Amino acid sequence: MPLSKIRNLFVFSLLVSLPAGVLSAQDDIELAEERAIKAAVEHVAGSVVSIETVGGLERSGQVLFGTGPTTGLIVSDDGYVVSSAFNFAQKPTSILVSLADGTRLPAQLVATDHSRMLVLLKVAAGEPLPVPEAAPAAQMMVGQWSIAVGRTFEGSQPNLSVGIVSALERIWGKALQTDAKISPANYGGPLVDIRGRVLGVLVPLSPTESGEVAGVEWYDSGIGFAIPLEHLNAVLPRLKAGDLKPGLLGISMSGRDVYSDPAVIAACRPNSPAYEAGLKSGDRIVSVEGRPIERQAQLLYEINRRYAGDTVALTVQRGDEQFERPVKLVDHLEPYQRAFLGILAVRSTHLAEPAAAEPPATEPRAADQPAAEPAGVQVRYVYPESPAAKAGLQAGDVISSFNEKPLGGRDELAEALAALKVAQQVPLAIRRGDETLSLEVELAAEPETVPDELPAPAGPAPAAEPEPADAEEAMPQRGVIALKVPEFQNDCLVYVPESYRTSASHGLVVWLHPAGGSKDDELVARWQGHCERLGLILIAPKAADPARWRREDIDFIKKAIDQLRQSHAIDPLRVAAVGQQMGGSLAYVLAFAHRDLVRGVAALDAPLGGSPPDNDPVYRLTFYVTKSGSMQAQLIDAAVKLLRDRKYAVVVPAAAQQAAALSDAELAPLLRWLDSLDRL
């Protein structure tokens, strides 16, 4: 054993050095360390294999796949080898494993752990293979030596990197962290302690992203992750039987700060484990498997490290009642499809308070309607063929109760709908003139067309509102405004209609320009009349480099919108990102990055980069996609399919003739779509 050797060596070196009186104890320690590190690598090296692949892809997005050998670790003497899923992201045709003695064996990919990004390979070994010793999890300590071992260089010799254990229980408790240099040179290899016992298997991981290549941007950064071998050994029988996937519960939570907000359910995805267990919006999860949950992050920690098929006991607080429910996590949630009643509501004139510095914590929030507000939702428009139309609802009706609950206003109706399923039967009560009627509707999916004609949005006539005496000071700015955001160089044009009143609800159109930017005067001329007529505010942020949008520009756009929301009243259900070509691609990015902000994306002749997130009951989002006959058309078709697979409603108007500028004929349906973002 290396340790006894080290101890002897230490004594010996003291004997030699003391008479000279020069060598410090530090030197002996360093020499002992060096020898111990070499011995540790030697101890595990027999279990570290080199992996070569043939065929497969060249790249995934921005990440170029290497062709070089990667590393694996033997986990059973009958030929099972684990490695990092990153090493197989290129989906190779053929896999070869080289043992420490150079023997090459063909390997089959048995299964993938999609939660911890490991793969299990099997080789047909003639002899029993050397299985490494696992370091007991209970003995792992932050600060202890950790040595990363790979086998990716010439001559099939092990390569190493030395560091310490930086943290335990990282990435929702799945991995330990090390400051040794972790990279494709050792992904799939072991992280060992100073005795050569395996702490874990090295993988790239990201706290925010998932997928084979997530976290690889941190290679050699001093932030590396390893999945504990003890965990791996425990799940090995399951992994031999097939893929392991992250366990999903199917809830959205209220609030936006997982580190401070309690785990209150905002919505349960229909048919999800949480839904089947009878959990409801407003329930608070107070413990998981007996461990108390005070904040959302604690719940994520308990759920995210579990696999699909695991059962967890949730303790739920509903009002004064507390109960426990076993919930079996699943690997796949049915995409959420928003339930649709089929109306546009008359917009409340009381939405009008400018947003506080921080946008509201939950959304849609229960409207705090003033006492004077007549209860209910007045119908502005009924969609033909919709559930509302079939039930006989008419414009002018007031829905006073929905699903047995009295209705305060539009936002309450939106919230109630978010908790219901398509095809669900819902009773509602309406007032029509002096009459009160009871109706039953069967909810449907949102339509993927825009109405041919919409009545003008009702609202107070501008003259109806008395101008304040000190109008100049009290009224927020109107007309063309040049908005600047501190610390950003970007310019931003805002057009606030002259008809703007603080008491009226205004939609927001975020115009994202194509390459080369757009001319301010043309833009204002184009949108001015529509803004006045439909009660829309236009904001047109500009890229720092007009030739292309960058990721930093998104921060700017978000801050610009936040700033505008502080001075002007904006209807949170009617915020749309509208962009042409590269601006349209950015509209997608903006909407997915700020789901609490954007309610609609109009991508004009613009492809979608990456994969959209799941549709979500809490965050309304709907799409309007156009394509010209350009090269992009195929990509755009693919984007529409991706969005529809996730059950988003996507309007695709008839193909446009000309991509350079929007014609009036093209603008008209877009405007009607913008005017119906708050459809219910």
Added chain:
Amino acid sequence: MPSHSLPIHSLACCLAAALCAWLPSAPAWARTSAPSFAGVIQEVQPKIVKIFGAGGFRGLEAYQSGFLISAEGHILTAYSYVLDSDVIAVTLDDGRRFDATLLGADPRMELALLKIDARGLPHFDLAQAATAETGSRVLAFSNLFGVATGDEPASVQHGTVAVKSRLEARRGVYETPYTGPAYILDAMTNNPGAPGGALTDRQGRLLGMLGKELRNSLNNTWLNYAIPVEEMTSTVAQIREGKFIPSSAGDDQSPPEQPLNSHLLGLALVPDVLERTPPFIDAVHEGSPAAAAGLRPDDLVLFVNDRLVQSCKTLVIELGQIDRADKIKLTVIRGGQELIDVELAAPDEIQ
């Protein structure tokens, strides 16, 4: 050149070396019982120089590192555009500045020898250089990022030898003319200005010279490496004696005049339609060398002369490097499970 293992297992040997190195000067750190690295670094720093020359635009740094290898001012450094200048300025550890003369360079080793006019300088003795192995602790000295702007010494980093490996492991993997053994380092030495810096062991004995910025195209990561001293000694000696003749470029690995190809062997590969089309055999012509060797359609070619071929493209390239008069070894996988080695050659009449 084979790497010979360091007799580091003998502790007495190490200690003796350490005592010899440190006792005569009895430096201040010994009296104040500072960590031993500090003493070693004080010994090494005066041997490191900063070199300033051409560059300074388009992201090209106008500086690099070097180290003294004689008392009379011979400096070993990396061969680069920085030296392509009328004036090569060298700053010593004590702040003295000299104009250096370029005595010679070996572009294939990526090394250059400079000379300044001085005497009695502290220096490394190439003949006394050490070697290291995987896991050995090392120190790297360089003017990385040019941060040592004034008279102060260059920067020191510590780390470990990750592995000792040849840079030419696979054709076209590394974009460097140097193809010999290198110390791959577990330390972030791959920085602008670092090329030409010194790599030493824990006792301050020279191990190698820090290489230029280099990407490992096998896995698209930056490589931290140093060229071992023993690879450079004979070239340096030849330059010092004025006997060095640079080898003409391209005299190695030039493709054969009569390159081999798959048709000559009687093999037809599947159509190359993907970026990395796996090199499956589509058909084997009757009576061909491939048929005689027992190759079959749907065999997947994995190795040509023990070199991995990962796609149809690389198979074509590998065969093109072989003279059609030579016998070759192919390794194929059949049915995903069975590895089969065969030897074959193009028919005589073609040769």
